[in-house]
Amino acid sequence: MAQDVTSWWKEEAIKKTLAPVRRFMIGSSDYSAYVLRWPKLRQRWDDIRPQNVTIDLANEAQTFNFFFDNTAKLNTVCTIDAGFTHPTSGDELITMHQGKVERVRWRAGRVSLTVVDKFQQLSDRQVGTEDEPVTFTGSNYLPSDIAWWLVTSYGGFSAIESATNPDVHWSSWIEWSNVFSDDAVFMNAYFDGVKITEALRHIGRMTRSAIYVDDNLLRFHRFTIVTSPVAAYGDDQIEALDMQINDGLITNKQYVPGNFDPETDSFGFTVFAVDSSSINSFGLREDTEKDEKVWYVTSGAALNLAQRLLLTNAEPYGQFTFTTGLHAATQQLGDHVLITDEFLGITAQVYRILGREVDMDRGGFELEVDESQSLNAFRLDYSALDSTDVLA
Amino acid sequence: MPFYLFVDSANSVSFDPEYDYTEEHEKIQDEHRVRSGASYIYKWGEFSRFSFNVRWVDSAFRSTINSWWGANTQLMLQRAGETQVFSVRIVNDELPVGRYERPYDDLWMAEIELETY
Numbered sequence: 001m002a003q004d005v006t007s008w009w010k011e012e013a014i015k016k017t018l019a020p021v022r023r024f025m026i027g028s029s030d031y032s033a034y035v036l037r038w039p040k041l042r043q044r045w046d047d048i049r050p051q052n053v054t055i056d057l058a059n060e061a062q063t064f065n066f067f068f069d070n071t072a073k074l075n076t077v078c079t080i081d082a083g084f085t086h087p088t089s090g091d092e093l094i095t096m097h098q099g100k101v102e103r104v105r106w107r108a109g110r111v112s113l114t115v116v117d118k119f120q121q122l123s124d125r126q127v128g129t130e131d132e133p134v135t136f137t138g139s140n141y142l143p144s145d146i147a148w149w150l151v152t153s154y155g156g157f158s159a160i161e162s163a164t165n166p167d168v169h170w171s172s173w174i175e176w177s178n179v180f181s182d183d184a185v186f187m188n189a190y191f192d193g194v195k196i197t198e199a200l201r202h203i204g205r206m207t208r209s210a211i212y213v214d215d216n217l218l219r220f221h222r223f224t225i226v227t228s229p230v231a232a233y234g235d236d237q238i239e240a241l242d243m244q245i246n247d248g249l250i251t252n253k254q255y256v257p258g259n260f261d262p263e264t265d266s267f268g269f270t271v272f273a274v275d276s277s278s279i280n281s282f283g284l285r286e287d288t289e290k291d292e293k294v295w296y297v298t299s300g301a302a303l304n305l306a307q308r309l310l311l312t313n314a315e316p317y318g319q320f321t322f323t324t325g326l327h328a329a330t331q332q333l334g335d336h337v338l339i340t341d342e343f344l345g346i347t348a349q350v351y352r353i354l355g356r357e358v359d360m361d362r363g364g365f366e367l368e369v370d371e372s373q374s375l376n377a378f379r380l381d382y383s384a385l386d387s388t389d390v391l392a
Numbered sequence: 393m394p395f396y397l398f399v400d401s402a403n404s405v406s407f408d409p410e411y412d413y414t415e416e417h418e419k420i421q422d423e424h425r426v427r428s429g430a431s432y433i434y435k436w437g438e439f440s441r442f443s444f445n446v447r448w449v450d451s452a453f454r455s456t457i458n459s460w461w462g463a464n465t466q467l468m469l470q471r472a473g474e475t476q477v478f479s480v481r482i483v484n485d486e487l488p489v490g491r492y493e494r495p496y497d498d499l500w501m502a503e504i505e506l507e508t509y
Contacts (some may be wrong), residue, residue, distance in 0.1 A: 015432075016430065017435075018434050234428075235427040235428040240427075361422075362424075363422055364422070364424060
């Protein structure tokens, strides 16, 4: 899932002396020279909402007054790119953010432009109404199919079922869908006037899926097994690192109700999964994951979620936040990285990127990584086999 | 050694700056110091600044410089005998040529600040 860039680009990103390039386009016009302050971009795997960024621009020459003169220009696609200039082939840039203008603010000789990504379109539309709800109850549906219909039939995204879809990252949706069909995970849903983004949040939460916009495409992931790390971080790459372990996240008896009936406001069954070892170590910690917008229709599918949640939360795990420079430029949500921290006794441990903040003004990155969404076959208390405490 | 400040060949002034002529160069960059002590510098850009006084200039020089200052005219700066040309603007906060050169009432002193753009 790392950004697809040339090997030259990757070698450039880790150099100690660099002259990076940033570009801000409004439509096909380059306004990079007017940028006073480049924005910060934030993403989290479970934060299903439009991402907006604000760019400060010089307007002493009244350059951006065209937004006031012709408000239709607010519908122009804006792009923020970053990269390097190859000595012979010119600029090699990757798209950091793309979207349309949500707000323009003029103050003295400056303009603040807020650009929001395509999640906004899903936030502007709703599915169903209170008197005419949209229901997915006539059959058993894969969560991915419900999500597809939400974003295409109701959200207005393209329904092209191939890699040419301009709105949905087709291959990520197919992989995501295969996870559910392979495990026979079926759901029903009932939407009575919620925003499309809100509906996606329900699906994301009940399936523990990442749904986010990257490179102007809507992507879907249900993170599974550990994949090959795309980068290694140690003292030569990390500026500062924080780690925390949160006992409050522990759950060792997970309930998942299913077969919700909107008429009676009740669930037809409840399954649970238990981790006895965790109970012995930390005491009984119970939690219920239920939803009255999307719900499982088979006990097997509900148990699938209960077991997944226990795999993640039965034991406390380290959550890391660290800052670095352009080393992280090509890494995206979901990528695995290796972390080494001598002081904490961590040697080449694999973690998944679950949050990412890019400071385009300073060229800095802040990554949030942990092992909560990296499902492994089983975990050893002590590893004499390898340095990662996990038998992969 | 004279300098030339011009828009084009038809719109130019020449001058000899006083010995307070100062040339500065500023880089716009960010440094990231990692835990091993290594330093990563990302240079986003750079610009030059020139500041100097010019004495005993006539009213034509005064009129041209003050007009360029007021209009934020994009100019070029070149030192005689050199090929390098800087694209500059006059960035003074106050009027550059506004004081008589004592005891004359038809000659002026100029304080000029230029920055590349």
